[in-house]
Amino acid sequence: MAHPLRDIVDDLTAGRIRWRAAVARAVRCIPPGKVLGYGHVATLLGNPRAARQVGYALAALGEGGIAADGEPVPWWRVTRSDGTVAMQGDVDRGPTQVAALKHEGVVLKHGKLDMRLFRWDPPAF
DNA sequence: GGCATGACATTGC
């Protein structure tokens, strides 16, 4: 397993894991201080058009971002491709995500973050 | 299998 992402994609395509489980594992690969767009995650998993389903998978996370496997997921490192944060209108999750990002050094200017600067460059595989 | 539901992306105003 040279690259964790490769294993995830393999498990997904082989039908060993569900889509949302693949999303959870992929998001865990994002290092602190970096972010990825929903579409980026979908692309990594081999389904470029399933951006919306990435959001759906994250929405299915339990309290505290705990996935079905019991492990936490750094869901706050996933933003919209234009650099805005989803659910900003949400009194709970919106501010929480912004605060978590800021804690890792990801600053937002005018409600947006610079994707050119903070987007994670995944290892090729 | 059909139908509704979305933490999105893209395009066209």
Added chain:
DNA sequence: AGCAATGCCATGC
């Protein structure tokens, strides 16, 4: 820049 209309597809009923 901002907004509406469309396309998308995993999940659950």
